[in-house]
Amino acid sequence: MNNNPFNDPGLAKRHRGAWLFKLYTKISIVFTLAFLSFFIFDMVRTAWPALWQTYVQVEVSYTAQSVKVTRKAIDRKYSKIVSRAWLRTIPQQVKDKPELLGTTQLRWVLADDQVDQYMKSHHHNLKSKQIKIVDDLVSKNKIKLDWNDIFLSNGDSKIPEYAGIQSAIVGSVLTLLVTMSIAFPLGVMTAVYLEEFARDNYFTRFVEVNINNLAAIPSILFGLLGLSVFINLFGLPRSSPLVGGMTLALMTLPIIIVSARAALRSVPDSIRQAGYGLGLTKQDIVKDQVLPVAMPGILTGSIIGLAHAMGETAPLIIIGMIAFIPDSPGSIMEAATVLPAQIYTWAGMPERAYVEKTAAGIIVILLILISLNATAIYLRKKYEIKW
Amino acid sequence: MKSNGENIKLVARDLNLHYGDHQALQDINIEVYKNKITALIGPSGCGKSTFLRCINRMNDLIEIVKVDGDVVIDGKNIYDKDVDEVAVRKRVGMVFQQPNPFPKSIYENVVYAPLKHSMVKKGPESDELVEVSLKAAGLWNEVKDKLNSPGTSLSGGQQQRLCIARAVAVKPDVILMDEPTSALDPISTQVIEELMLSLKERFTIVIVTHNMQQAHRIADYTAHFHLGKLIEYDTTSNIFDKPGNSVTRDYIGGLFG
Numbered sequence: 001m002n003n004n005p006f007n008d009p010g011l012a013k014r015h016r017g018a019w020l021f022k023l024y025t026k027i028s029i030v031f032t033l034a035f036l037s038f039f040i041f042d043m044v045r046t047a048w049p050a051l052w053q054t055y056v057q058v059e060v061s062y063t064a065q066s067v068k069v070t071r072k073a074i075d076r077k078y079s080k081i082v083s084r085a086w087l088r089t090i091p092q093q094v095k096d097k098p099e100l101l102g103t104t105q106l107r108w109v110l111a112d113d114q115v116d117q118y119m120k121s122h123h124h125n126l127k128s129k130q131i132k133i134v135d136d137l138v139s140k141n142k143i144k145l146d147w148n149d150i151f152l153s154n155g156d157s158k159i160p161e162y163a164g165i166q167s168a169i170v171g172s173v174l175t176l177l178v179t180m181s182i183a184f185p186l187g188v189m190t191a192v193y194l195e196e197f198a199r200d201n202y203f204t205r206f207v208e209v210n211i212n213n214l215a216a217i218p219s220i221l222f223g224l225l226g227l228s229v230f231i232n233l234f235g236l237p238r239s240s241p242l243v244g245g246m247t248l249a250l251m252t253l254p255i256i257i258v259s260a261r262a263a264l265r266s267v268p269d270s271i272r273q274a275g276y277g278l279g280l281t282k283q284d285i286v287k288d289q290v291l292p293v294a295m296p297g298i299l300t301g302s303i304i305g306l307a308h309a310m311g312e313t314a315p316l317i318i319i320g321m322i323a324f325i326p327d328s329p330g331s332i333m334e335a336a337t338v339l340p341a342q343i344y345t346w347a348g349m350p351e352r353a354y355v356e357k358t359a360a361g362i363i364v365i366l367l368i369l370i371s372l373n374a375t376a377i378y379l380r381k382k383y384e385i386k387w
Numbered sequence: 388m389k390s391n392g393e394n395i396k397l398v399a400r401d402l403n404l405h406y407g408d409h410q411a412l413q414d415i416n417i418e419v420y421k422n423k424i425t426a427l428i429g430p431s432g433c434g435k436s437t438f439l440r441c442i443n444r445m446n447d448l449i450e451i452v453k454v455d456g457d458v459v460i461d462g463k464n465i466y467d468k469d470v471d472e473v474a475v476r477k478r479v480g481m482v483f484q485q486p487n488p489f490p491k492s493i494y495e496n497v498v499y500a501p502l503k504h505s506m507v508k509k510g511p512e513s514d515e516l517v518e519v520s521l522k523a524a525g526l527w528n529e530v531k532d533k534l535n536s537p538g539t540s541l542s543g544g545q546q547q548r549l550c551i552a553r554a555v556a557v558k559p560d561v562i563l564m565d566e567p568t569s570a571l572d573p574i575s576t577q578v579i580e581e582l583m584l585s586l587k588e589r590f591t592i593v594i595v596t597h598n599m600q601q602a603h604r605i606a607d608y609t610a611h612f613h614l615g616k617l618i619e620y621d622t623t624s625n626i627f628d629k630p631g632n633s634v635t636r637d638y639i640g641g642l643f644g
Contacts, residue, residue, distance in 0.1 A: 199450055270487035274550070276445060278500035278557055279477025288499070293490050385490040385537075 043366075047359035053148035053161060054111040054119045056081055056137055060090075061104040067091050074109075080130050081137075083110040085162035110150070111143070113160040113353040119145060123352050151360060155326040156342060160353030163346070165361055170328040171241060171321070171336030172310060172368075178245020178332055179252055179309050184302055186249075187256030191298075194257070195264040196286050215254035222251045223318030231319060239320035239335035247319055248309040255308060259301020263294040296380040303376035307369050313340040339365045396421040396561060396591040397442065402456035404437060404446065411437045413615045415456070419561075419608075424583060424592045426606035426623065428599065430638065433612040435595045439563050442593065443479035444472040460561070477504060480554035484566040486546035488538030488553070493530050496538040496549055497521065497556045504557065516556055523589075524552035525582050544575025551582065555590075562586065564594040568601065580605050599639060603627050611635045 058078050066073035070087040086109050094100050115134055117124040126134070137143040154164030190211075198204040226247030230236045236243050267290050275285035291298075316322065322341045329336035337345070339361065346358040397419040404412035412434045419425050427435035437446065444465060446452045457464040465475045488496050497517045501507050507516050517534065521527040526548045530541070538549050547567060554562055564583070568576040583592055583605055596602050602609050603623060610620040611632070619632045630636045 268487070270483065270485055271489060273445075273483060274487040274489065274553075275500075276448060276476060277443065277481030277483070277563075278553065279473050279475075279480075280500055280503055281473055284503050289489050289491075 043359050043362050046356060047363045048356075049120045049122070050151060050356035050360035051148055052120075052145040053150060054116040055108045055144055055146050056111045056115070057106060057108050057142040058082060059104055060107050060109065062090070062094055062100040062102065064101070067094050067101070077133055080126075081112055081115055081133060083112050083159065083161050085157060085159040086110040108144075108146075110161055113351060115143075116161055117352050119143065151357070155328055156324060156337070156345070157326055158324070160349070160351045160357070163354070163357060165339070165342060165357075165364055167325050167328040168337050168339045168342035168361070169364070171244075171325065172338040174241035174329060174332050174336060175244040175248065175316075175321075175338055176306060176310055178241055179248040180302070180306060182246060182249035183252040183256055183305065183309075187253050187302070187305075188260050188298060190253075191257045191260030191264060192286060192291070195261050196282065196290070211254050211257050215258060218314075219251055219312055220314040220318060222247055223315030225250065226315060226319045237333050237335070239323050239325075239337075240333050241329060241336045242332040243319050244316050244321045244336070244338065245332065247315050248312060251312065251315065252305040252309045255305035256298075256302050259304070260294070260298045263297025263301065264290065266297065267293045292383075293385050296383045296385075299379045299383075300376045303372055303379075307372045310338075310369065310372070311340055311365065313338075313344055316341055317344075339368070394421050395419070396460065397593075398457075398459040399438070399441070400457040400459065402438070402441060402454070402458065404434075404441060404455075405453045406449075407451045411615050412441070415617050417610060417617055417620055419591060419593060421591050422587055422589075423607040424587050424594060424605050425608045425610065426602035427593065427595045427610050427612060428597075428602050428638070429612035431597075434615040435610075435612040436565055438612065438617075439565055439593060439595050442561065442563055443476045443481055445476070445481065447472050477557055478559050479561045479563060480557055480559035482547070482550050482554055482562065482564045482567045485570050486543055486550050488541075488546050488549050490537065490539060492535045493521075493538050493541070493549060494534040496553050500553065500557050506558070520552040520556035521549075523555045523586065524548045525578065525585075526552055542575075544571050544578060547571060547575070547579060548582065551579070551586075555586070559590065561591045561593065564592065566595050566597060569597060576601070599627075599641075611638065613638070 056078070058074050058081075060073050062073065067090060070090045071079055073087060073090055074082055111119075114124045114126050115130075118126050118131065118134060134143065150162065151164045152169075153166055154162060155167030156165075157163040194204060194208065198207075226243055230243045230246055231238050271289050271293070272285050275289055313322075316338055320335075321337055322345065323335060323337060324345070325335055325337040343358055343361040343365065346354045346361060395418045399415050399417045402412055402415040403410065415434075415438055427439060429435050440446045441454060441458055442460075442465075446454060454466060456466075458466060460475075460479070463470065465472075489499060491499070494517055497520050498507070498513045501516055502509065502513065507513050518527060518531075521530060526545060529545060530549075533540075538546065541549060547570075551562075551567075568579050571579065580601065583594070586592060587607075594602075594606065606623045608620065609623045609626040611618055611626065611630075611634075613634055619626060619630060619635045621631070625631075626635065627639060630639060
């Protein structure tokens with residue numbers, strides 16, 4: 001046996017060590033995947049019921065009296081069954097369609113959230129009398145779970161069955177538009193200056209250190225800065241996407257600057273040399289040769305910064321974007337809320353119906369983040385310049 | 388060496404260059420002849436590339452570099468206050484050691500700088516310039532059907548000829564070449580050497596090379612740098628056959644370097 005020239009008694013132990021090391025890495029990935037899939041599974045499971053909403057079929061009488069006192073439009077026994085929010089729309093319905101007045105219609109109308117929760121077999125606090133009415137409706141096929149389009153078409157509401165995420169989506173979009181239109185040009189230009197133009201001296205090194213530190217500052221401090229500068233000093237409207245976007249832009253700037261600098265630095269210097277050798281100016285070289293090569297990297301970094309800004313809540317709480325906003329903001333100067341703030345608000349609501357809405361809101365924000373990241377990957381692949 | 392004023396393109400006078408505290412060039416005096424190939428030889432770190440980069444003021448890009456003395460091209464010192472270094476680099480083109488085409492198409496590589504210099508307009512004028520320049524670089528037949536493919540898709544030797552075409556397209560007077568064939572195989576090297584011989588009809592060429600045979604084959608004049616000094620400058624045949632300086636003799640004989 002010992003005539004094997006490759007015999008090394010120590011090797012078995014080393015191989016065992018290597019095998020163990022590999023095992024540790026595998027265990028880690030299993031744990032990571034388990035946590036992730038548990039999180040996603042739980043979210044989807046909780047959010048699933050929010051896709052459906054209960055509707056009941058009742059007779060609605062449109063009279064001069066029921067327009068004034070809307071609860072008179074339906075049979076008294078249904079007063080806890082039909083959504084208060086739906087009843088409140090009766091005057092508007094009559095205003096839109098005056099011919100309704102004086103008629104009685106058999107209509108599918110939005111049910112109260114407690115009925116909805118009962119239908120979804122969740123915890124509810126219906127009284128036995130009301131349960132009997134609902135069961136009766138069920139047996140007559142006068143109650144159904146239908147696709148919940150209210151969630152995407154409505155703003156927030158204190159009446160759970162009427163609450164939707166639309167105003168938060170619009171608020172988020174407006175806020176991020178402000179953020180990007182400020183942070184992207186500022187960030188890229190700063191990075192270009194620091195990478196391509198700045199001389200290496202104490203001043204630029206000081207600026208550099210501070211930008212890197214800025215990326216590590218707790219985000220809530222940016223909120224305080226936004227509050228004291230944009231709202232108190234400049235007098236801009238609080239809770240507005242303008243102030244929120246500017247605050248998030250401050251927070252996103254260092255991320256964009258750092259990633260744009262890395263992208264610019266990865267452009268080989270030989271390209272710049274080639275440009276100088278042809279008598280091109282620095283502007284020609286940076287604008288037409290260096291930036292196009294760096295652009296995929298810059299875009300990727302910016303989109304990651306954008307995704308970061310989108311999920312940010314703390315600084316926006318400080319500047320008042322956590323307020324109850326039932327209507328979508330029409331401009332960047334109006335009060336608005338954003339997706340994570342909306343989720344935070346719902347998570348604190350006592351009604352059971354908000355639990356599924358919270359989860360559904362989380363799914364919406366995750367979907368948007370995933371599509372942002374997918375866009376980043378797509379842009380990188382599409383505009384990547386191969387050497 | 389006797390000089391003939393008519394045929395001198397470029398003169399360096401008492402040129403000194405410091406990298407911070409380190410003196411890289413010391414009292415360089417040289418006259419480079421028009422439409423000739425001048426080779427700069429010497430061991431690594433002797434200052435030949437540094438001197439080459441003085442001729443188009445590329446050293447200005449390095450903050451710590453300080454240049455004293457004159458480099459006179461066509462009677463004008465390019466280090467005068469009223470000379471813009473960008474204009475100098477347009478008249479004095481450069482080809483680098485590693486082929487470095489722009490990350491753009493072959494066509495755009497050639498035409499980008501002339502468009503920026505407003506030498507041509509987009510359209511037929513540009514097309515013609517691209518064809519003429521690529522022909523001058525001996526690349527036209529190989530790439531005429533794929534002018535829109537990326538410059539980086541070519542082989543190393545072709546990329547280097549593309550870089551030469553790009554330099555030629557700006558119509559400079561002088562072309563500087565910094566070890567243009569050191570990253571290439573012998574066949575591509577031979578192609579580029581033949582190209583240089585054909586280009587000297589129109590341009591004054593200064594080339595830095597580590598390859599003695601290359602200097603011997605193509606250069607009309609050879610300058611030997613050693614430790615930041617120009618220690619011998621003469622016709623190539625004189626330098627190689629009867630070097631006057633013992634250091635040159637040793638270097639060419641392969642004793643060090």
